[in-house]
Amino acid sequence: MAEPDQGQVNNKGTGTVKKPDKRGQETDNLVIARDENIIRIEHISKIFRTGHREVIAVNDVSFDVKKGEIFGLLGPNGAGKSTLIRILTTLMKPTSGRAFLDIYEVTKDDEKVRGIIGVCPQNSTLDIELTAYDNLEFYGKLVNVDDNLLDERIWELLKMADLSDRAHSRVSTLSGGMRRKLEIVRAFLHRPLILFLDEPTIGLDPEARREVWQQISMLNTEKITIILTTHYMDEAEKLCERIAFVDHGRLVSLDTPANLKLAMPAGELIELGYDQMNDSIISIIRNNHQVISVEKKDGILQISAKNGSNLLPVLIAEFEKSAITITSISIRSPSLEDVFLYLTGKKFGDMTSDGPVIHSGGSL
């Protein structure tokens, strides 16, 4: 008798008006979807020891991921994203801390965890000597897809990846983008609760990246939680509902892209190109109450300021007064990249892409 009552309370709480017969069930689902964190990470650390050197790859990271969201793990190469993913996908044990996927703890129930996740690792694990269909079929058997449903499911996924006509081509004949899409749908073969995509668009051309993005958005409509690591800011901004910034193994910040941008003290970024500069004008600009920071760099003055569009005419007047020629003007609102820069004092552009890493168990 207690349960229907609770349902009533929830109905009132959400305040949605729907047909009475469907209402209870739908609202329950809604409540679960809103309240349940499908991933809970509690003080995870990972320390690698090589000889006398100690590298802290992940440093006391804690956060939750909500059910059904696309969650971005963002950071430069070597920030600890992949290590964190490897811990969550049971490939690696954390030095300390715990992580729960659904109701399972990654180190204790690793086999159960592997049953509810789909993983698309950074380095391809497709067998390039087999056809696209055979790769999916093989994987389907590994992840326990019912044999009676497997064929149908494979064609469904091949269609989703736009690879139906290449089903019986060897993977080695497919382009990088096609392989990536195939690998992403493969991870989704058994309808996992959580999908891990580690740098899904690394090394792809812009066209292929767009296609992969489309595919990821499409998968998300199937109510699946997606964890995405990337070091491409635009990718994270486009796809992710929430983003965690990771740097040097630490969680720097976690929020929606919009909120992250709000966290920037600067409203806008103004960049003014010049030929010659005298330092007195910089101190004049600095004294303006709207200005937050001024930086001189390669013939460009970077000014972050609140309400920058109002400030711009004032700045131009000041330049004219000092007889400095302005060669270019730009004004823009901050991107995620600027947010990251602000939070870490680091530049994303400095980072180069990883070469392929061979993970081997050999010891000689």
Added chain:
Amino acid sequence: MLRGAIAIFRRDFKKFTSNPFMLIMTLAMPIMYLLIFGNAIGGTITGIPIGAVQEQPYVHETALYSAGIDQLERFHTQPDKPALFHVRVFTGEPMAKKALADGEIMAYVVFPSDIEPARTIRLYMDSSEYTVPALVQSGITGAIAATGAKNPIEAVNVYGVIDYLQFFGVGVIVMAIFMTTMFGGGLALIRDREMGIIEGYFVTPVKRSSIILGTIGSGTVKAFFAGFIIFLIDIFIAGVIIRSPDDFLLVLLVLFMTSIGVTSLVVSLASRFSSQQEYSSVIAFFSLLLFMTSGAFYPVLGMPSWLRWITVINPEFYAVQALRSIILRGQGISVIWFDLLALAIFSAGAIALGIMTYRRTLE
């Protein structure tokens, strides 16, 4: 042009000298060729086990018989080497015949019951070994001549005439199993790991034991087929004869035991090596060493005793010996039980080792 060539030269050389393992293997290979090849093939064959018996009705030991045995025991092909024959005296012909059938001796001489010079001396030989029958025949002829007797000698090849192709072909069955597994299977396993396919398994619910079972299972079947195909070639082209369905099944059993043992060994080795290059060099070394000392090419009797110790621990030797016994001599379990036992010990050990080391790479 020279600048580029020098740059490439230095790069190659730097990589070569920075890997002490490859350096050692590069040296080990020619030394092995010299020692093993040089000693395993074309060595002087001595100590061939033969039997001597006097024909019935047995009245007393004839002068020919005692002089013959004396000469056989002292017969040398080369003065500084041990005697050619190791003579065992039998009291009756059936016993000598049985010893030959069981593979204990490789020939036996039947001396006549009297010293009539017209009576023939009969010689029964195991014709399934390479060069040994010819040596036996010439050795015995020489020894009898040394006694001064003029009796004619009648030689019988117990297993018919077996040419070298048949002798060698049976060895190649085992070689096929070893080589295809060691090169094909092991390298494929390392390549799979380099391609990340094995790591791909780890994020799926598939059990570690399933991975091991699947890997060893597929390797065993591949190895078995490689051996089976050569076996068919031996039958249809080299012309070996399978005498009974039992023999056929026994051959399959030996093929299977060898295949699963070698596959497990290779799985274990491939787990230890992370690079294809290192693995290949080690495998090239071992496969040649095992094959040379297996007796597939040349009778083990011709090898120096230190090399025969390798033979004793060489599973390939037991496999070759078992297959020769079944295929060329039609011998059954009663003769090959020891070879089967040795193979079983090898396979069980290899499976345990394979599972252990492979599992470690899966952790």
